[in-house]
Amino acid sequence: MDIGGLVTSAGINISICVVLSSLYSVLRKQPSNASVYFTRRFISEPIQHDDPFGLHRFVPSAGWLMRAWQATDEELLEAGGVDAVVFMRIVVFSLRIFIIATVVCICLVLPVNYYGRDMEHKSFRVEPYDVFTIGNVEEGSKMLWAHCFAMYVISFSAFVLLYLEYKSITKMRLAHITGSHLNPSHFTILVRGVPWSQDDSYSKSVESFFSTYYPDTYVAHQMVYRPSTFHKLKKDAKKMYLMLRPTETEYVRDDKPCYLCGGSAHTFKVIHKDNNRSQTRIDDLHPTQIEKECPAAFVFFKNRYAAVIAAQVLQSWNPMLWVTQLAPEPHDVYWSNLGIPYKQVWVRKIASLLCALALVFVFCFPVAFVQGLTQEDVLKSWFPQFRRLLENEFVNRVVTGYLPSVILIVLMYTVPPIMMMLSKMEGNVSRSERKRSACIKVLNFTIWNVFFVNVLSGSFIQQMSVFSKLQELPFQLAKQMPDQAAFFTTYVLSSGWASLASELIQLFSLTWNFFRKFILRSKEEPTNIALNFPHHTEIPRMLLFGLLGFTFAIHAPLILPFLLIYFALAFLVYRNQILHVYVTKYESAGLFWPVVHNTTIFSLVLTQVIAVAVFALKEAPIASGFTIPLIVFSLLFNEYCRKRFSQVFKRSPAQVLIEMDRRDEQMGREEGFYNQLRSAYCQLAYITKDLTISEDFSRVGTNRQRKDDESCQDKDDSSPKSGIHHIELQ
Structure with a gap:
């Protein structure tokens, strides 16, 4: 793919986002859609619409963006509970770390990649995407030290931010426990x-x-x-x-x-x-x-x-x-x-695990098919009747650059419901535990099938043959990642930007509301419209994009600005949805954060291992050797956080509970509490x-x-x- 194809994909997704966002700003002003876009207020108390009819209700506006921006953490906590605030902390952490990564890699790593070889560059629009990746740097180049330095900056910035977030969320969880003294x-x-x-x-x-x-x-x-x-x-x-x-x-x-x-x-x-x-x-x-x-x-x-x-x-x-x-x-x-x-229960857990593994195996075939669509030669051999059509430049860019990511996104929509069903089959005794289990399943499925299988492109047999020698896996990833950078950039555009716009529209709820009111002519107000926040779909998407950002930061820095825009939009969109749409039915008090922390550490370690392999392939043994201590430090940092914070998410501190019991004795427990x-x-x-x-x-x-x-x-x-x-x- 050349830069023109990437611009085409970005233009399509920007157009979708602008159209859907404008449509949302109009639809939310209509009184008939109050149950869709103001669900929290709608189900808590009757709403009387005193907004008279006027043309302003059909003019797009961006006032909701300012209200989402100005909302405080206290308002989010009151509206969505601790889990909602923790989710927004994931977005804030991602924003902070990728602002740092974008500044360092765009200013330092990208020029090194672009001028890594002595070659004549074309105009920017027809420039191949490969010239912006580390694959364009010559073997033995001394400029690879820029990549090693960027890796250190990103890693230590992530350590500091992760520690601060873990500490803050731990205090928030303890405050939630002490605040609800009669839970x-x-x-x-x-x-x-x-x-x-x-x-x-x-x-x-x-x-x-x-x-x-x-x-x-x-x-x-x-x-x-x-x-x-x-x-x-x-x-x-x-x-x-x-x-x-x-x-x-x-x-x-x-x-x-x-x-x-x-x-x-x-x-x-x-x-x-x-x-x-x-x-x-x-x-x-x-x-x-x-x-x-x-x-x-x-x-x-x-x-x-x-x-x-x-x-x-x-x-x-x-x-x-x-x-x-x-x-x-x-x-x-x-x-x-x-x-x-x-x-x-243990039999059910084993059966659920086997079903999840079977789904992962079956899903490898459509992913391999999607990867074939990104290669023009393979596409022409599969569909020779469209050979002449593919010769059109615009059609070729859309089919090879935009269509594969859209097909993969549509296929991925079938995964969360299946994983939720498997989590129910496990025998979880709470809804939050079931959703957390489904979140972990979707996360593992997404990382494997979207990242690893796509990077290790080729026939499925070739992919499986890689694992006959596990020590060769980092080198295989190092070789293939520059070639797949363009696909993942368009995937961020399609799965990230467009998904945020569809999240605003709430298409399913909007369609059902229209059908109920204007087709069935129902005058009864709906009673079962409350939606709980879909942590099991949104957290895996966030963490996948974090994995892509870390692993491609030094390989293909062009992906970072698109990720940064996604997280900035997510900050506004999800705050708006938490304040107005989603209803908190139960609370896990931040149990999703350890999953986020562990996945981020995994992403960092994977990035560092791949960097060691890349420097070895590029004949830079000193840079490769200097990256190995980062892996050790990442593992030690994770162990420290596990000892320091994670136990609070598994067990309640006796000191806190005893103080709460003594406070109840002093104040007197409510009559009839038992x-x-x-x-x-x-x-x-x-x-x-x-x-x-x-x-x-x-x-x-x-x-x-x-x-x-x-x-x-x-x-x-x-x-x-x-x-x-x-x-x-x-």
């Missing part, structure tokens, strides 16, 4: 692998065990149940009813045509609801008793320190029995996985909440279960009703 999860542990007894039920076994071994701190427990088939069918029937029921005021009338086909929208008979029959109660449905107790329970303790000790101590000589861990937050519990026997614990983890309350049916389950089950269920209260009933919120759509 039910701090007093609760989850017990799985409860042994079966012929004489007693699971509930009796749990009570007997913890009453015996934790007599001073044990308060109560709440069993996990396997819902009966009746409850599952009732839940499905209720969902179907909510989809098909007419509104209280008819939204389909004979006098209103369907805008899709021009005919009458009254395609079925509207059944008016009877007020006496609209409120369905469980008494009318004759519910059956919940069938079985699961070998799992939530156990409550008097203080936080006792709960942490019980969660971390091995409870039995058999590690597969009485397995304990700190309970997730109530809204974070993934109830459907709690009934999975603990002995099956009943609130049982209510927070009441499984039946969540079932009835899903069904939108309120009922007292105290008449169902045994005497002990009756006592447990009486404490299960619907927390939504006690929440204050909010008033109408006036919002100006700008």
Whole structure:
């Protein structure tokens, strides 16, 4: 690819970004799209639109950019929680490190690459991309010291910034723990692998065990149940009813045509609801008793320190029995996985790993096909009927420069849903844990299939033959990376810039909102529109771009300005989305940051190993030798951060918990707090909440279960009703 092809790809993506951003600034001003672009306010309180009709609503504006820029970290923390702030810290870290890398490499490394050989340069537009890479530097050149110096500057800058971010996020996590002094999860542990007894039920076994071994701190427990088939069918029937029921005021009338086909929208008979029959109660449905107790329970303790000790101590000589861990937050519990026997969990994890590896293997074939599209000779041999069309310069640039990255991006959209399904199959007991597991799977998949397989281009058999001698892998990467620099630059343009524009538009939500309001003519406001931030898709993309930035910094510095623009746009776009669109349903308190830190260290070490191989191939043994200490220092720095910070993300400090317990004793704990614990983890309350049916389950089950269920209260009933919120759509 020449620079003209890169300019063509950049022009296409810039046009897409400008058009979609302008369209977004217009669509967000329309009152009918408030549920799409102001979701957080829309679901929290009623919105009354007092923005009169005017031409200004159809004129693009950039006011939302200034509001996103001026938002503070406190506002982000209030809107999206710790995880949202941590995600933005990833963007800020990337911005800072690549500002440094761009300045150093564009001013120092790029001129060395460009004038690395004694050759006559063409005009800039038709200049081959290869002349801007390290492949253009002659063997044995003394100017390779510029690359070694740039590597040191980038590495040590990354170390300093990583340390500062890790320290800041650790303090933020501790502040989150100490700030929520009555968080039910701090007093609760989850017990799985409860042994079966012929004489007693699971509930009796749990009570007997913890009453015996934790007599001073044990308060109560709440069993996990396997819902009966009746409850599952009732839940499905209720969902179907909510989809098909007419509104209280008819939204389909004979006098209103369907805008899709021009005919009458009254395609079925509207059944008016009877007020006496609209409120369905469980008494009318004759519910059956919940069938079985699961070998799992939530156990409550008097203080936080006792709960942490019980969660971390091995409870039995058999590690597969009485397995304990700190309970997730109530809204974070993934109830459907709690009934999975603990002995099956390790089998499920192995099966999930094998499925992920199989997907990685299968995906190598379409990636190899995409790489073939980047080579004009291969493309002509595959599609000889298009040989004449490919001779057109513009068509050739679009097909070989822009189309392959677009195809790869479309293929990559299928990966996150599959990885999320595999993470669910693993048996994770919390939604945040499931999303974190999916994030790691998508990250590993992306790094391997997008980076390694694309760099090691060629037939799949040739790629696999590389690993017959692992010591040759760095040299293979060093040889192939300059040739693939143009492809990855266009990939950043297509996957980065265009994805941010599509993130603003929220195409799926916008399309469904239009269909619901203007085709179905529904006047009911949507109730299930809340979107949680997609960490499992956005964090892997950020970290992949970080890997590309580090590895190509000295090989092909032209990629750095495009990455820098991407991170600058991401800073504004994601702040806007966190403030207005995404709703925080659960909190992991920054557990994604260790993944980010470890991946960044991996990227740095990989970059340094490839640099050693590059200097060796370029016959610069001294520069190669000077790069080896960087690898050692990177590993030592990672080990220091692991000892210094990472333990806080795995275990809660006893000092902090004891101080919080003492503070509660001095201030006096709220009356009925232990009943609130049982209510927070009441499984039946969540079932009835899903069904939108309120009922007292105290008449169902045994005497002990009756006592447990009486404490299960619907927390939504006690929440204050909010008033109408006036919002100006700008």
